[in-house]
Amino acid sequence: xxxxxxxxxxxxxxxxxxxxxxxxxxxxxxxxxxxxxxxxxxxxxxxxxxxxxxxxxxxxxxxxxxxxxxxxxxxxxxxxxxxxxxxxxxxxxxxxxxxxxxxxxxxxxxxxxxxxxxxxxxxxxxxxxxxxxxxxxxxxxxxxxxxxxxxxxxxxxxxxxxxxxxxxxxxxxxxxxxxxxxxxxxxxxxxxxxxxxxxxxxxxxxxxxxxxxxxxxxxxxxxxxxxxxxxxxxxxxxxxxxxxxxxxxxxxxxxxxxxxxxxxxxxxxxxxxxxxxxxxxxxxxxxxxxxxxxxxxxxxxxxxxxxxxxxxxxxxxxxxxxxxxxxxxxxxxxxxxxxxxxxxxxxxxxxxxxxxxxxxxxxxxxxxxxxxxxxxxxxxxxxxxxxxxxxx
Numbered sequence: 001x002x003x004x005x006x007x008x009x010x011x012x013x014x015x016x017x018x019x020x021x022x023x024x025x026x027x028x029x030x031x032x033x034x035x036x037x038x039x040x041x042x043x044x045x046x047x048x049x050x051x052x053x054x055x056x057x058x059x060x061x062x063x064x065x066x067x068x069x070x071x072x073x074x075x076x077x078x079x080x081x082x083x084x085x086x087x088x089x090x091x092x093x094x095x096x097x098x099x100x101x102x103x104x105x106x107x108x109x110x111x112x113x114x115x116x117x118x119x120x121x122x123x124x125x126x127x128x129x130x131x132x133x134x135x136x137x138x139x140x141x142x143x144x145x146x147x148x149x150x151x152x153x154x155x156x157x158x159x160x161x162x163x164x165x166x167x168x169x170x171x172x173x174x175x176x177x178x179x180x181x182x183x184x185x186x187x188x189x190x191x192x193x194x195x196x197x198x199x200x201x202x203x204x205x206x207x208x209x210x211x212x213x214x215x216x217x218x219x220x221x222x223x224x225x226x227x228x229x230x231x232x233x234x235x236x237x238x239x240x241x242x243x244x245x246x247x248x249x250x251x252x253x254x255x256x257x258x259x260x261x262x263x264x265x266x267x268x269x270x271x272x273x274x275x276x277x278x279x280x281x282x283x284x285x286x287x288x289x290x291x292x293x294x295x296x297x298x299x300x301x302x303x304x305x306x307x308x309x310x311x312x313x314x315x316x317x318x319x320x321x322x323x324x325x326x327x328x329x330x331x332x333x334x335x336x337x338x339x340x341x342x343x344x345x346x347x348x349x350x351x352x353x354x355x356x357x358x359x360x361x362x363x364x365x366x367x368x369x370x371x372x373x374x375x376x377x378x379x380x381x382x383x384x385x386x387x388x389x390x391x392x
Contacts, residue, residue: 038061039061040062040329040332040353041057041060041353042057042058042059042060042333042351042352042353042354043055043056043170043351043352043353043354044056044058044350045171045349045350045351045352046350048165048167048349048350049158049160049167049350051171051234053171058351060333062094062097062336063097063098063340064097064098065097065098066343067343069100069101069385070100070101070130070338070342070385071100071101071103071127071129072095072100072102072128072129072130072131072132072335073102073103073104073123073130073131074091074102074104074105075105075106075107075116075119075120075131075132075135076088076107077106077107077108077109077110077134077135077136077157078106078107078108078109078110078112079379081280082280082307082308082309082372083280083305083307084134085373085377086328086330086331086371086372087155087156087334088104088331088373088379088380089328089331089373089374090327090328090329090330090331090332090333090335090370091104091331091332091335092331092380093328093332094331094333094335094336095335095383098335098336098339099385099386100335100339100385101384102383103382104379104381105119105123107119107136110136111136112136113140113143116136116140117143117144120133120146121144121146123150124146124147124148128150129150129151129342130150130151130153130341130342131150131153132152132153132335132338133152133153133154133155133159134157135154138157138158139160141159141161141163141164142161151338151341151342153166153167153337153338153341154166155168155169155334156168156169156330158172158231165349166341166347166348166349167349167350167352168330168333168334168348169330169350169352170325170352170353170355172231172232172235173231173232173235173238174235174355175231175232175304175305175325175355176231176236176238176239176304177239178235178239179235179236179302179303179321179322179323180236180238180239180240180277182302182320182321183215183239183245183277183302183321184243184245186300186320187215187243187244188243188244214244215244215245216245216246216271216273216275217240217246217247217248217273217275217276218247218248218249218250218251218275218276219233219236219247219249219251219276219277220263220276220277220278220279220283220286221233221250221251221252221278221279221282221304222252222279229252232304233250236277245275248271248273249270249271251263257281257284260281260282260284260285260286261285261288261289263282264282264286264289265289268293268295272298272299273299274299274300275299275300275302275320276299276300276302277302277304278303278304279303279304279305280304280305280306280307280309280322281307283301283310283313283319283322284307284309284310284313286299286301287301287313287318287319290318291318301313301319301320302320302321303321305322305325305327306322306323306327306358306368306371306372308372308375311358314359314360314363315363319360321357321359322357322358323356323357324357324358324368325352325353325355325356326356327371327372328369328370328371328372328373329353329371330352330353332370333351333352353370356371
């Protein structure tokens with residue numbers, strides 16, 4: 001693999017990070033002005049596509065313009081939550097910055113494998129130069145009957161294929177590990193045993209029983225064995241090894257708030273855990289459910305990724321922790337990297353932003369412009385390059 005930190009667009013020193021000037025124009029198009037000295041703080045991970053990886057920190061200088069108006073196809077599972085809307089915003093922003101054409105297609109959900117395969121076939125047969133595939137299934141290409149005739153990069157989700165050697169995103173095992181580690185560290189700070197001088201008293205025995213009680217954690221993760229859910233769960237379990245935490249419930253659902261509300265209803269009817277750890281959509285549903293039952297102070301909420309609602313929850317101390325993988329930056333980087341590869345760069349391997357851990361104590365709004373799309377942004381499916389004719 002080429003060591004990209006020696007290339008002219010990587011630098012070993014850090015420059016001030018200047019934010020893009022953004023304006024939402026008529027028709028929800030975006031006008032972007034990039035600062036010439038902007039750099040992005042990234043991580044290069046090896047080995048490629050592995051669960052356990054070594055990390056090298058990088059400073060990446062993005063392009064200011066593409067050499068030609070490339071046509072790019074982006075396939076994503078859905079645009080139903082803030083995560084993929086943030087990816088879309090990053091894709092659109094950088095496409096307009098570089099002057100390339102972009103068309104985005106969504107499969108509707110992680111269960112839309114047949115639809116995504118049809119969309120992949122459309123992109124292969126149409127006049128696109130490259131494909132960014134945010135797959136609904138790591139083994140999607142094993143089910144594709146056509147010929148892979150165009151450059152393809154994995155977007156966000158792991159894609160298991162020898163034909164793909166670049167993935168823009170983060171390590172989902174680490175996303176889960178960060179969330180689980182927060183719970184491990186928090187519970188380790190709790191008092192463990194009663195005063196030994198009072199060990200023979202009934203009151204002390206009662207206190208001892210209370211403090212020895214395992215901490216209960218309920219998991220409300222995304223679609224089972226789809227997207228990054230499997231590795232997120234494995235990362236959580238790894239982080240909790242040696243802790244006093246037990247998994248009291250493990251539930252999965254598609255990223256739909258109503259489905260999670262139903263799961264929460266049954267969960268809270270069965271028992272009240274000390275922590276609920278779930279996807280941002282699950283935690284959004286949990287904020288409302290706990291408020292209705294006046295249980296907000298009893299159960300700590302931990303989100304495996306960030307959304308506007310979990311951000312508000314952090315500010316209001318209704319959410320204890322959220323992992324943040326800077327989805328807007330992921331989208332920008334995907335466009336930048338695919339253009340570089342079309343213009344002759346070697347495959348980038350596994351590359352993406354650093355995962356941040358957010359709590360009510362450390363959160364800063366000015367540092368989240370690469371994490372969430374603006375509140376007034378609506379999904380954009382097509383960006384026309386200057387002077388390019390649109391796809392039919």
